[in-house]
Amino acid sequence: MAPSDTGKVEETLAAAPTVLSDRELEILRLVATGATNQQIAHDLFISVNTVKVHLRNIFAKLGVESRTEATTYAIRAGWVAMPIPPTLAEDTNTPAPAKPRIALWQRVVFLVAAALTAALVLSPPSRQTAGNGGQLTDQSSAGTSGSPGAASSRWLNKAQMPTARSRLAVAASGGLVYAIGGDTADGVTGIVEVYNPADDTWARRASKPRPTRNISAAVLEGRIYVPGGYDATDQAISAVEVYDPSSDTWNEVHPLPEPLCAYAMTAWQGRLYLFGGSDGIRYLDHVWIYDPDTDTWGAGTALSQPRGFAAAAAVGERIYLVGGYDGQVELPLCEEYRPAAEGTGESPWTARRSMSSPRGGLVAVPAEGYLYVMGGGWTTYLTGSERYDIAKDLWTTFDSPLLGQWRTFGAAAVESKDGTVVHTIGGWSDRHLSANLVYQVFYRIYLPGL
Numbered sequence: 307m308a309p310s311d312t313g314k315v316e317e318t319l320a321a322a323p324t325v326l327s328d329r330e331l332e333i334l335r336l337v338a339t340g341a342t343n344q345q346i347a348h349d350l351f352i353s354v355n356t357v358k359v360h361l362r363n364i365f366a367k368l369g370v371e372s373r374t375e376a377t378t379y380a381i382r383a384g385w386v387a388m389p390i391p392p393t394l395a396e397d398t399n400t401p402a403p404a405k406p407r408i409a410l411w412q413r414v415v416f417l418v419a420a421a422l423t424a425a426l427v428l429s430p431p432s433r434q435t436a437g438n439g440g441q442l443t444d445q446s447s448a449g450t451s452g453s454p455g456a457a458s459s460r461w462l463n464k465a466q467m468p469t470a471r472s473r474l475a476v477a478a479s480g481g482l483v484y485a486i487g488g489d490t491a492d493g494v495t496g497i498v499e500v501y502n503p504a505d506d507t508w509a510r511r512a513s514k515p516r517p518t519r520n521i522s523a524a525v526l527e528g529r530i531y532v533p534g535g536y537d538a539t540d541q542a543i544s545a546v547e548v549y550d551p552s553s554d555t556w557n558e559v560h561p562l563p564e565p566l567c568a569y570a571m572t573a574w575q576g577r578l579y580l581f582g583g584s585d586g587i588r589y590l591d592h593v594w595i596y597d598p599d600t601d602t603w604g605a606g607t608a609l610s611q612p613r614g615f616a617a618a619a620a621v622g623e624r625i626y627l628v629g630g631y632d633g634q635v636e637l638p639l640c641e642e643y644r645p646a647a648e649g650t651g652e653s654p655w656t657a658r659r660s661m662s663s664p665r666g667g668l669v670a671v672p673a674e675g676y677l678y679v680m681g682g683g684w685t686t687y688l689t690g691s692e693r694y695d696i697a698k699d700l701w702t703t704f705d706s707p708l709l710g711q712w713r714t715f716g717a718a719a720v721e722s723k724d725g726t727v728v729h730t731i732g733g734w735s736d737r738h739l740s741a742n743l744v745y746q747v748f749y750r751i752y753l754p755g756l
Contacts, residue, residue: 325367328587331385333360338377338386352443352540441615441631441684442520442536442568442584444472444489444714444734461707464729464742465506469497472734475523476716477530479551483718483729484511486532486549489519491738494538498549501729501742503720512554516545520567520614523716524578526598528552531559531578533596534566542567542586546596560601563594568614574625574645579606581627581643584614589633595648606645607654613637615684615714617670619677621696626658628679628694631666636685638664640694640701659699661692667713667734673726673747680730680745683711707743711735719747 326334336346343357350357361373370376380386467485474488483501487494496517499508518535525531530549537543542565549556562580569583578596582589591613593606609627616630616637625643629636638660647654665682672678677694687710690703706712715733719726726747733739 326364330360330364330367332587333357334364334376334380335386337361337373338380356540441633442540442586444738460746461705462744462746464503464744465501465508466740466742467501467732468499468508468510468740469495470738470740471495471497471732472714472738473519473521473536474716474732475521475532476718476729476731477523477525478718478720478729479525479528479530481720482551483720483731484523484530484549484551485716485731486523486530487514487518487521487535488732489714489738494519494536500551501731503722503727503729511551512549512556514547514549515556516543516547518543518567520584520714522569522571524571524573526573526576526578531573531596533571533578533580534562534569534583536567536584536586540586541565542584559598560596560603563603563605564592566590566592566594570616570618570627570630572618572620572625574620577645579618579620579625579643579645581618582609582613582616582630588612589614589631595645606648610639610641610655610657613639615666615668617668617679619670619672621672621675621677624696626670626672626677626694626696628661628670628677629665629668629682631684636664636666636682638662659701661694662701662703663688663692669715669717669730671717671719671728673719673728676747678728678745678747680706680717680728681713681715681733683713688712707741708735715739715741 333346336349346357364376365371368376368379370379377386469490471488471490475486477484485499487496494517496514498511498513500511501508514532516537518537521532521535523530523532531546533546534543544562544565546559546561547556548559565585566583567586570581572579580594582591584590589612591609591611593608595604595606611632613630613632616627618625618627623644623646625645626640627643628640630639631637640658640660642656642658644654661679664686665679666684668679668681670677670679675696677696679694680691682688688706689709691706692701692703694701712733712735715730717728717730719728728745728747730743733741
């Protein structure tokens, strides 16, 4: 290699940590293990086409033309540690003829090729990865689907949603339940379908302009806010879209301070509160607060630990954040957040009694002084749902319509003539669900006049 070429290589190696994105570095490290495009796509839960696009970008940025050359750069830069095979014992019986000295770059390429071959032979078909743990899209896995739970008069099957999907946003406004976006068998969608409990029917509305999944929705002044999400290119986005049911139209407000998906969100006293989530690479401990009057976002006090796929619900002067997933395991946490404490020098966070089961991809719906928590089953087999008595700091269990894996659905409470009901819409149980399962929280009993 000419001195001028050596200088270019050293310059590239020095610049690469800032040139390559976190996702590109993650893919490059997997390439160095010998993973194929299909294996990388499986591990990171992205499409094979997306892997190819990232590889083309990596090759262009590093000035290489093959996976082996890219891996060589990664080793020389110290991003990948490759074991060096033990030195063969010398044969002292018969002196071998002298051989030409092999250049350093040739030895590196030889070791890389040997390591790639060994990795292809010895590595299992799938590997756990850091960061999001590959949980931003759904994929079927044998033996994990939910099974029917115990029969209960409180659970009812209503008209199924026309489009089966998971990772959607659900919100109730004006007595109607809106199902927005999500993930389908054909990929990410922007479809909006609205359910009318009065006549048990569904209807289509104007689609969300940006199809996204891993989203939540909250209502402010009759409008439905849907921040961020994970789009069709497998990227988290920062756009905030707002749906007006009265005009069946969408518009955008000020974007999030960072790309974000898989967050927990609720509305409290005219503002939006977002907790945790993912930027598409890693889970975060950030808290963001949106003021619609000034169309601005501000930072709140960080979570106790990074997580995504948690659930948030406002009750009185408090917001409760429950469950979540940290990339490795589901969490049983229940934490109380006091918005009024922000900026006072006092911590707004208080740990409350944990749930009996860890849950990620769950929902939490407040009703009559209780939190109704349903769903989960990523890393644990669930046998029921849980109800939290806020005043007593006490959890009790109640039945679920599905046991085991039942997650990433949406939920909203609606007042009916018979009492409060919770609609659980869509979700994932080894397949995309179109379910509209309704739980009767309280019954309203009418006594005849005396």
